[in-house]
Amino acid sequence: MPMRSLSTTAKWVNSYLLLRLNGNPRDLYRAASHLIEYGGKRLRPYLVIKSCEVLGGTAKQALPAAAAVEMIHNFTLVHDDIMDNDEMRHGVPTVHTKFGIPVGILAGDVLFSKAFETVSKQTKISKEASLSLVSKLSKACINVCEGQILDITMARSQKIPSENQYIRMIEKKTAALFEVSCAMGAICANNKQKDVSNLSRFGRNLGIAFQIVDDLIGIIGDSKITKKPVGNDIREGKKSLPILLAINRANNRNIQKILSVFGNNSSSKDEIEEVVRIIRLMGIEKIVRRKAMQYSNAARRSLSAYHGQAKKDLISLLEFVVKRSL
Secondary structure (H helix, E strand, O other): OOHHHHHHHHHHHHHHHHHHOOOOOHHHHHHHHHHHHOOOOOHHHHHHHHHHHHOOOOHHHHHHHHHHHHHHHHHHHHHHHHHHOOOEEOOEEOHHHHHOHHHHHHHHHHHHHHHHHHHHOOOOOOHHHHHHHHHHHHHHHHHHHHHHHHHHHHHHOOOOOOHHHHHHHHHHHOHHHHHHHHHHHHHHHOOOHHHHHHHHHHHHHHHHHHHHHHHHHHHHOOHHHHOOOOOHHHHHOOOOHHHHHHHHHOOHHHHHHHHHHOOOOOOOHHHHHHHHHHHHHOOHHHHHHHHHHHHHHHHHHHOOOOOOHHHHHHHHHHHHHHHOOO
């Protein structure tokens, strides 16, 4: 993965974001920029900029759109943390924990609004392209909300969802922002429908692969690397692909062991580790990585018509996403 390129882009985007999120009342804008100040790889802005460069555009052309996508991403994080009552993110207190729930809600709202203000004021592109950016971003926001509801409904249900239901949920909740990032980059470059479609497909398949691997790490990830307890998603009862696959493939005895700790906050560390061991022995990691690779290969095919360093950077990111352990 081009970590240097990603790091350089992140610093550049951060500077622009913090400039856009500077205003009064100070508490509101401090809350809105809180998570941005404490890190994040800026994958989505990177996708906007590299997608634009693949088609011969410049990073400067794509910067406002890149910042807008990151604002929307942070808006979802702020509101997700409120809904989930999470106290920490990126190793720091969540926005609502630090500033209170009312300010947290407003911070998310101002991020959402600032995103559309930022993208609608883009001056380096045509009015038609600017309208396309607003249309694409608004549709992505709708998809994220629909995906979040699907996730909540899935969590509340006693049933274990099918693999297709899981993919449909992550396609909306997670992949939608990856997809729109690439689409917006293409729009900033030339706004040709064929290119927008190709880059959109790349982003969507990358996003699905990203979430599949993320859910795998949530089950079997090394706690020293992830900074989360072993099998954290098992204790929380997250109905992710590794769990669906494990329950579908396990014998009756192991199914009972998995279900006895799944979503059970009182489960001991030893009980969780035993279930993680069962899932490992079933070869679930290999199956999940193979599925992620299928989406990765589909993403790669979407870029077959393009050449140059920006394409190489996107492929490097794709490879990192599928192979990562964090």
